[in-house]
Amino acid sequence: MIDLxxxxxxxxxxxxxFLITLGLIGSFTNMGILMLINExxxxxxxxxxxxxxxxxxxxxxxxxxSFVSTAVFQNYMVALTNSVMFxxxxxxxKKVRTASYESFEKMGAEKIYAAIGDTRILSRVPEIFVTLIxxxxxxxxxxxxxxxxxxLACLVVLLLMSVLLVVYLYRNxxxxxxxxxxxxxxxxxxxxxxxxxxxxxxxxxSWLRNNNIYNRHILxxxxxxxxxxxxxxxxxxxxxxxxxxxxxxxLGLVIYLIPAIFKTNSGELAAFITTVLFMxxxxxxxxxxxxxxxxxxxxxxxxxxxxEQLEVDALPDPTAGNFTREFNTLxxxxxxxxxxxxxxxxxxxxxEDFTVxxxxxxxxxxxxxxxxxxxxxxxxxxxxAQGGKVFIDEEEVDWLTYAAFSNNMAVVYTNxxxxxxxxxDHDMSASNRRLLELEHMLNLKGILKINVEENRADxxxxxxxxxxxxxxxxxxxxxxxxxxxxxxxxxxPRNKKLFYTEWxxxxxxxGKTVIAVTHDEDFFHVADRVVRFEYGKIIADTCITRxxx
Ligand SMILES: Nc1ncnc2c1ncn2[C@@H]1O[C@H](COP(=O)(O)OP(=O)(O)OP(=O)(O)O)[C@@H](O)[C@H]1O
Numbered sequence: 001m002i003d004l005x006x007x008x009x010x011x012x013x014x015x016x017x018f019l020i021t022l023g024l025i026g027s028f029t030n031m032g033i034l035m036l037i038n039e040x041x042x043x044x045x046x047x048x049x050x051x052x053x054x055x056x057x058x059x060x061x062x063x064x065x066s067f068v069s070t071a072v073f074q075n076y077m078v079a080l081t082n083s084v085m086f087x088x089x090x091x092x093x094k095k096v097r098t099a100s101y102e103s104f105e106k107m108g109a110e111k112i113y114a115a116i117g118d119t120r121i122l123s124r125v126p127e128i129f130v131t132l133i134x135x136x137x138x139x140x141x142x143x144x145x146x147x148x149x150x151x152l153a154c155l156v157v158l159l160l161m162s163v164l165l166v167v168y169l170y171r172n173x174x175x176x177x178x179x180x181x182x183x184x185x186x187x188x189x190x191x192x193x194x195x196x197x198x199x200x201x202x203x204x205x206s207w208l209r210n211n212n213i214y215n216r217h218i219l220x221x222x223x224x225x226x227x228x229x230x231x232x233x234x235x236x237x238x239x240x241x242x243x244x245x246x247x248x249x250x251l252g253l254v255i256y257l258i259p260a261i262f263k264t265n266s267g268e269l270a271a272f273i274t275t276v277l278f279m280x281x282x283x284x285x286x287x288x289x290x291x292x293x294x295x296x297x298x299x300x301x302x303x304x305x306x307x308e309q310l311e312v313d314a315l316p317d318p319t320a321g322n323f324t325r326e327f328n329t330l331x332x333x334x335x336x337x338x339x340x341x342x343x344x345x346x347x348x349x350x351x352e353d354f355t356v357x358x359x360x361x362x363x364x365x366x367x368x369x370x371x372x373x374x375x376x377x378x379x380x381x382x383x384x385a386q387g388g389k390v391f392i393d394e395e396e397v398d399w400l401t402y403a404a405f406s407n408n409m410a411v412v413y414t415n416x417x418x419x420x421x422x423x424x425d426h427d428m429s430a431s432n433r434r435l436l437e438l439e440h441m442l443n444l445k446g447i448l449k450i451n452v453e454e455n456r457a458d459x460x461x462x463x464x465x466x467x468x469x470x471x472x473x474x475x476x477x478x479x480x481x482x483x484x485x486x487x488x489x490x491x492x493p494r495n496k497k498l499f500y501t502e503w504x505x506x507x508x509x510x511g512k513t514v515i516a517v518t519h520d521e522d523f524f525h526v527a528d529r530v531v532r533f534e535y536g537k538i539i540a541d542t543c544i545t546r547x548x549x
Contacts (some may be wrong), residue, residue, distance in 0.1 A: 015080065019133055022073050026137040029066040032058065034145050034278055041270040070134075077130055085123030089116055092306060100313035101382035102340065107309055110190030114183075115306045118299035125296065131289050135282035142279045149271050153258045157250060157276070164246045168287070171239045176294040178232045183298055185225040192217040236291050243287040251276050313384040316404045325405055327480070328393050330356040335388030337378050349374045349536040351388070356515065358480070361508055363524060364517045366533035372517045373414070375533065376485050379515065381406035409481040410474035414489075418466055418473075422456040426476045429455070438475055441503060442468045443495060464490045475507070482507060484516040500526045 036059050092115050096104065146154040196203055196213055203210050254272045258264060264272070335351040349371045356362060364372050377383045381403035390402045397405070422428060428435065428450050439445055447465055449458040461469060467490050474482060488496045500523035507514050516527075524530050525544055532540040 014076075018073060018076060019129065022069060022130070023133050023137050025065060025069040026134055027141050029062045029069075030138045030141045031145060032062045033066075034142060034275065036062070037274050037278070038145075038271045041274065042267040044267070073130065077127060081123050081125075081127060084125065085119060088119035088122050088303070092116055092119065092303065095307055095310040095314075098314045098317055099310040100315060100384055101377060102384075103310055103312045106340070107306065108191065108194075110194050111187055111306060114187055114190050115303050117186075118302055121295055121299045122303070124292070128289055128292055128296075131285055135286040135289070138282040139279055139286070142275045146272065146275050149268055149275075150258075150262060150264065153254075153262050153264070153272065156258065156261075157254065160250055160253060164243070164249070168239060168243045168246075169290070171235070171242075172290060172294065175232055175235045175239070175291070176298075178228055178235070179294050180298055182225055182228050182232060183302065185221055185228070189218070189221045189225065192221060240287055240291075244284045247276075247280055247283055251280075315381065316400055325392070325408060327405075327408070328358045329391070331391040331394070333389040333391070335378065335385045335390070337374065337383060337385050339374075347371065347374070347536060349378065351375075351378075351538065354531075354538060354541075356481075356513060358513050359508060359511060360528045361504055361514045361526070362516070363527040363530045364515065364533065365519070365521075365524070365530055370533040371536040372533055373485060374536070376411075376413075376483060376515075376517060379406075380409055380411055380483055408479050409483050410477040410479040411483040412467070412470045412474050412485065412487055414485045416467070416470045418459040418470060420456070420459060422454075424473065424477060426473065427455070428452070428457060434478075435472075435476065438472045441506065442472050443498070444468055444472060448472075464492060464495065467491065468495065471503075480511070481513045481515070484514070486517050486519065488518065488520060496520070497523075 036055055039055060092112065096112060143154060143158065146157065192213065196218070203213055251273070254276050255269075258272065259269055332351040332354045335354075336348060338348040339346045347369075364375060366372055374383070378385055381399075384399055384403075389396055390399070391397065392402070392405060426432075426435070429452060430436070439448055444465070447461065448469065450456070451458060457469060457473075459466065459469065467487060471484070471487065488499050491499060500520065504514060504516075504526060518524075527544055530540075530542045530544065531538055532542075
């Protein structure tokens with residue numbers, strides 16, 4: 001759970017000090033101004049002017065103090081507000097960076113986008129604090145002054161105000177439920193947007209699909225959200241209006257009922273009325289601020305949930321250092337992994353005893369749904385095994401150490417995303433001999449376009465070419481282990497043949513360990529081992545013997 005106060009405290013140690021100081025200055029100036037106004041009405045001097053200082057001088061002084069302190073505090077708050085917003089936004093992104101693949105998949109990108117949107121609401125907290133402190137201080141001071149003039153009259157007003165406040169808060173609580181529903185609709189809306197934008201081509205090509213996603217999902221969701229938001233806003237406005245107008249009830253009580261009950265003189269009456277009028281603006285500001293709490297609580301809850309869910313099976317922090325490590329063997333013993341599905345029929349992958357030795361070419365084969373990709377996700381520590389042991393060079397390591405070790409793997413997944421930016425810091429210039437060699441070997445000469453100024457490759461290529469570029473970039477990473485998930489599936493026959501008969505052998509020659517998922521039976525003979533999966537288990541692990549050349 002994100003600790004809001006901690007965020008504020010770490011952002012500024014002066015935060016509480018500023019709040020208290022503003023509160024004290026506020027009480028001092030508010031009380032003073034209120035007393036000066038009543039002095040002017042009643043003609044009676046108070047301790048403020050009894051020393052001979054003219055009232056106007058005290059008035060100017062108090063206003064100046066109030067102005068300067070508020071200006072200083074506001075500037076401080078502007079800086080703090082921006083700082084808090086950045087911190088919260090980045091805290092969500094930091095959690096995503098170390099999340100396990102499974103928790104990320106389960107959550108869905110749309111919830112993360114929505115949570116980042118929520119952090120904007122939280123950024124208003126400092127501004128709301130100022131309003132809250134200012135208003136509360138003015139109201140408390142006004143009541144103290146009221147109490148000083150007439151304790152009984154003050155208690156009657158206080159009682160009425162408390163009743164009005166309880167009614168107001170009760171109605172507000174009911175609105176909060178609807179607000180939660182609006183926020184749920186927002187999550188569903190982001191989900192549809194992801195489908196629309198991610199599957200743009202499929203949506204664009206089919207009118208039926210196009211109409212259905214728009215009418216049944218997006219438009220339907222937005223209409224529901226619009227109606228519910230309108231209802232919520234109307235309820236809020238009505239509650240606010242009732243809250244503000246109830247204040248006239250208090251004013252009426254002070255003007256007509258209190259003088260009749262307590263037999264007040266005209267001076268006291270003037271003081272009562274001025275005090276009530278003085279409180280009017282802070283009370284309405286306070287009423288406006290209260291609904292914000294509902295929105296804030298919902299936002300904090302949602303960010304907290306994201307935080308908790310992404311925390312599950314978190315991986316090592318990528319900023320924690322360099323994980324490069326040589327190895328001779330990797331061994332998995334009694335490893336099992338089960339998808340966290342609600343029904344009991346969920347798929348389980350089991351590795352009773354499986355070893356990868358340095359320099360091997362291992363093919364992972366088997367029918368659709370037998371667990372090959374799940375195995376790759378475990379091997380690359382994208383998912384965390386629920387049990388079993390992992391050994392690096394026969395030394396048992398815990399899962400976090402293994403997850404850190406997985407940084408020694410260069411992976412090309414089936415639906416690999418080719419980043420536009422060069423996040424790997426590869427040298428893409430013509431002086432990089434390795435780049436030129438790989439470009440030549442992978443038949444990318446004349447195809448690959450390098451933006452020399454920005455040191456990155458243009459990724460607008462055909463699918464097969466993109467896969468070759470992905471392999472080129474993976475080999476440029478120069479990691480000891482190369483993992484490929486159905487890499488050759490989109491290659492033309494010539495490149496496919498070259499991949500199996502030459503490129504893989506070249507990788508082996510330079511010392512790489514290659515683990516490749518494949519369905520290409522015609523080339524199984526080029527591997528050192530063929531590991532066959534069925535229903536989540538290894539049913540055969542065959543060493544391929546080759547005739548000496
Ligand atoms: N995110 C998931 N949640 C629940 N079950 C899943 C999930 N992903 C895969 N599965 C199930 O796990 C099993 C193995 O899936 P996996 O993707 O590992 O198969 P595969 O051997 O790679 O198949 P293919 O050859 O089609 O790529 C399947 O039965 C699938 O339904």
